[in-house]
Amino acid sequence: MNSDYRDKNSRKKQSLVSSFYFAFIGVITALKAERNLKIHFVMTVLVIFFGIIFELTKTEWLLISFAIAGMIALELMNTAIERVVDLVTTEQHPLAKQAKDIAAGAVLIYAVLTVIIGLSIFLPKIL
Numbered sequence: 001m002n003s004d005y006r007d008k009n010s011r012k013k014q015s016l017v018s019s020f021y022f023a024f025i026g027v028i029t030a031l032k033a034e035r036n037l038k039i040h041f042v043m044t045v046l047v048i049f050f051g052i053i054f055e056l057t058k059t060e061w062l063l064i065s066f067a068i069a070g071m072i073a074l075e076l077m078n079t080a081i082e083r084v085v086d087l088v089t090t091e092q093h094p095l096a097k098q099a100k101d102i103a104a105g106a107v108l109i110y111a112v113l114t115v116i117i118g119l120s121i122f123l124p125k126i127l
């Protein structure tokens, strides 16, 4: 009974480690394949660099973190949706188009927010 519990517990721990590993592999896979994600990562490095130069406050760093992490996470979800759609059909289908366009729309909306956040933080400091 006790060893059953230990086995189950160690399997759970192992699967938690595997989950993190597979999630990390997912990020790397998408990064290699998706040009947009590469752009986001380059932008992230630039924003962090200028954030250090302009000595952002804690609140500004938090806002920037939300913008960056949200953008990358959403782009990853968009990529996942594109993959699933392509897996379901390679034929042209109106629902496939809708799924891809709606997912891209979600990215677009968040991108507008990140531009607003970026401008409202950096513009006053540049000017």
Ligand SMILES: Nc1ncnc2c1ncn2[C@@H]1O[C@H](COP(=O)(O)OP(=O)(O)OP(=O)(O)O)[C@@H](O)[C@H]1O
Binding pocket: 034, 036, 082, 089, 090, 091, 092, 093, 094, 096, 097, 100, 101, 104
């Ligand atoms: N199976 C399909 N049926 C109908 N329309 C599709 C299908 N696949 C893609 N499309 C349309 O073609 C456009 C381009 O599709 P694609 O798979 O190249 O994705 P994308 O939007 O260019 O994404 P990314 O540039 O991030 O890879 C989509 O936005 C969608 O409108």
